[in-house]
Amino acid sequence: MPRPAVRRRVPALVRALLPAFALLAAGCAETGWSTFEPASDVARMILVPYSDLLWWTIGIFVVVEATLLFALWRYRRREGDPDVPEQVHGHTFVEIGWTIAPAVVLFFIAIPTIRTIFATQGDPPQRDPLEIVVTGHQWWWEFEYPEMGITTANELHLPRGRTARLTLTSVDVIHSFWVPRMGGKRDLNPGSENTLWFTPDSVGEYHGHCAELCGTSHANMRFRVFVHEPADFAAWADGLAAKAAPDSAGFHAFLISGCAACHAIAGTPAQGRLGPELTGFGDRTTIAAGIYPNEPDLLAGWLRSPDSMKPGALMPDLNLTEERIRELVAFLEGL
Amino acid sequence: MTSAAPAAGVHSLYGGGIASWLTTVDHKRVGVLYGVTALFYFVVGGIEALIIRLQLAAPESTLVGADTFNQLFTMHGTTMVFLVLMPLAAAMFNYLVPLMIGARDVAFPRLNAFSYWTFLFGSILLNVSFFTGGAPDAGWFGYANLTSEQYNPGMGIDFWLLSLQIMGIASIAAGVNFTVTILNMRAPGMSLMRMPLFVWMTLVVQVLILLAFPVITVGLVFLMFDRFFGTHFYIPAAGGTPILWQHLFWIFGHPEVYILILPSFGIVSDVLPTFARKPLFGRPFVIFSGLAIGFLGFGVWSHHMFTTGMGPIADTAFALGTFLIAIPTGVKIFNWIGTIWGGHVVFRTPLYFAVGMVSMFIIGGLSGIMHASPPVDWQQHDSYFVVAHLHYVFFGGTVMGLFAGIYYWWPKVTGRMLSERLGKAHFWLTMIGMNVTFFPMHFLGMDGMPRRIYTYAAGMGWDQWNLVATIGAFVIALGMLLFYVNAVRSLRSGPPAPADPWDAATLEWSMSSPPPEYNFAVVPEVHSARPLWLYKYGPTRDTSTHTREEGTPSQPDAPPARIDLPSPSWWPLLAAAGMGVMGSGALIGLPVVLLGAGLLVTGVFLWAFQPLERPGHPVFGPASSEGR
Amino acid sequence: MSADAHRTSFGVGHRKMAMWVFIASECMFFGSLIATYLAYEGRSQVGPTPQEILNIPLTSVSTFVLLMSSLSMVLALDAVQRDERGRAKIWTAGVVVLGGLFLAGQVYEFNHFHHQGLTLQTNLFGATFYVLTGFHGAHVTVGVIWMSTLLVLMFAGRRGPERALDVEVAGLYWHFVDVVWIVIFTLVYLIQ
């Protein structure tokens, strides 16, 4: 199916002005969050009706408000006006005109809308998408790559140029997957599956956020997307698959503290599924679903009291000794 | 022109004590009760909003915690929608509809009182939750299965679902009452096409209430059964789906937003002609576009669910349906501008708010059209862009429109004028404040800020606009403060209002301010859509709206014939209290439920067997002196 | 209610208009319940299923009973309007008895299903079925109470033709509840 090429569809002026809008929106700072800085095919496709609508509505706004203000100014009551103005009751032709005019505008809005609806749902144009299962949990994300047999959490890695097809579901309540620069959001419904695909086209780090109220720490259910060159992605995936936990004192501490009841580390007896997979944890940039940088003292704080780092966190406070925490931090950062 | 009966001249046969208010069946008093209650809850909901804004003024703020924040926006949304805008509109329906159609009361005066008291008990029940371990916290549309026992074990959701059910019953009762009143009780000659636009929009709103509220009632019943009796309507583990709730809620919810906007459309359609000193442009078109909005409103609910994965066909169908609504809404807007065009616009406070409503609603409507395009909505849904849209339509549309109505009819209701100076200051502060508060939210949404987050990290580019929004919120609060000051000052020492301070055209201005208990000393005969104006100015060049060249004169000071009014009654209050007790009983225990049911049944039976007019009921006119 | 004596714009009494308006609203209430039942049909994860448990002969009889109660209702109204007080009492009593019989059938049915292991909690069929038919039953119950009250008033001699509207409004309610059952009987029982 031919995809609408953005560059053809969006007039040059509009294209030139969009970044300005993004800047204004950002309060004049580059953010890496804006829906106007697309970094995938789908995000670009969405921008077609988006910018169409934006300019249509701005145009309508200006015309209608200007007419309103003009009418108020022009027809304000003035000294020496007669008692009552001419009593006009209506005008059928005018009525018909301003019924049809919006209908015509809507027709022009509807076309790119419908085209994009069908182009972005259904099967992706690429034959062999990278399949990923995304599972929402209160309040973290699980990313599973079934083809490669790897699982990770809160940080999604993708190759540039290859379509990623996400199968979205939830184990508890409704969440919603949203990476503004990768395209629109799609809900993770418990008890059923949704799909969402997009093809990242620029290497980089992108922010994601849960976009459906899902309880206490909905605000703290964030995540990152890393888009790599295909070779780098392969290296990352292979590295994760080959990760082995050192059979160390730290690992022992991990087991006896009860962490394995909830957390899994590939290649070890730790296979709990209630909490995020910790394989390759040391390479992650953030902890607790993207809300803190992965630094030893913050991690220690997390182990000391998850709830005070993230309200409502479903990881219990295990009353670990400082000694134990130090061991665990060292172990986790080495994963 | 018209004679102004001073407020003090109206003798009250109902008396003024507390009991007279508790037992009142006078639609005007019920209207005042609704209005006072709504303005009180407006402060409550507003303070909740201010706390929300304070929390979000800066990143990683710790003013309130996550759970409190969730309760705050849930209660803010629920309060503003169900405890402020609906009852404020109901206040105006109650007070004005009988006056505008030439009736002495509503069709069922006691049912009317019952509606108010039931609403009041429901609203109290909702707010009690703050003091019993936590208010509801699942958002104003309470998506399942976050509301399930498992994920929401506290009592907040129980309070929410019970109070919404109780208030729903109140709304349906009022819906029946006002539909019958408008269909049945119009004065001779007041054909449907001659009804004031406010009455028309009231009629459409009642029909929407009647058709929309049963659906949320069913949705809430399922939720109640899930939580209280262990069913699985919304529980995925047993095959249920939380999506069902979303459908049931929004089949109600979208008509509900039109329930909230149409009264303001009606007010603006009556206020603009008065101050432009011209008839409403394209009257039949404005009426039929209101009907069209109401009807189409039932076919678009899934535009709130574009991200649930309904598939391209459903997305397209609901997008097209939603787009269509822009057409009748545009017709209204253009006709309002057409009304101003060629007029002699008199700049009084009601006009300011009416124009403010039109100009701000356009912004909200246009952002709604953006949402209506599913791909665009995938980016905007559940972001601050939606928060911007909903406040432009709710605040810029409904609240501004209702304030236009408040300033317009205040003299009629209270018999006193408001200060124009304070009114205009209120307007400008509100207008500036709302734009400073809500416009930046568009940018926040485009920039990826999700709604309903109690905190955000620094460095996301959201800090500045959030701070601006918070400042704006306090500007609004200051403006609103001026309104309350203005209101209190007017009640204490405002100049007395004449019968017809704005030189208006509809029947409610034909009687003293405030109106006597019996409304109309003589039931008016109507020959035009602008009966009073026709009387005052005679037939103008165009005679298309009236059949005879005579208008409806203003009312005489005393009724020439005997008028009987209904007697006060305790039973509506008793029945409503029964509803309230039943609701609380669901949280306390079966005996209390049974007690409540007993009260309700007793109240209903006593009420059914009590004659509407009993010995000693208010009687006015020449016969009254002999009769008593 | 004296209000009904007044002129009305359409020539329809307030209470009659109110009942029709209320009935329109009830269409949405039962519509939502029925839609849920149908949307969840076949989604139950465990039995019993409708096919296993619904008893067509029994329900056909109750359907017949309810239809006949509607007949009794119109005849009662007819009698009241003609001021035939004896007949009015008989037919009103007929409505009460037939309505009661329908309810008895429903109680028997619920009880029977319960014994066969279908409860509110068992599966989606149980939940949707009981809530739908239960709300219908609650409406019938209200109707029976209402008609009984009218019957008592008739015996107290307080119901002449001038109060026919009381009976007519109650009748509209009663027939509507009957109509809802016609739909339920077809969609729930016959089309499985």
Next chain:
Amino acid sequence: MTEPLSSVEETQVEHGEHADGGHASRGTYWLVAVILAIITLLEVAVFYVPAIRPVIVPTLLSLSAIKFALVVLFFMHLKYDKPVLTGVFLGGLVVATLIVLALMLLFGAIGPGSHNV
């Protein structure tokens, strides 16, 4: 069908205020009741006859629609009453029916295949 209706409306105008209700004779009521009973019998019969299986749904829907109409028109007097009441009732009925149908489609209970809800 149209003929008698219009004549009825004329009578109604003549009778003015008293026209509400009570126009059908007792005989009509009994006749309607008999028809209702027969249709109910037919419905149950249809349910048990295997030959009708393929068209059972439309058959049953039509039969119950007839019953519905009979009760509303005759027992509830809509046929003889003021048109405004028909308008009020149909308003609710039509919106409710459309919404039930839309929900069925969305939940895949009817229509082309069932999809993810």
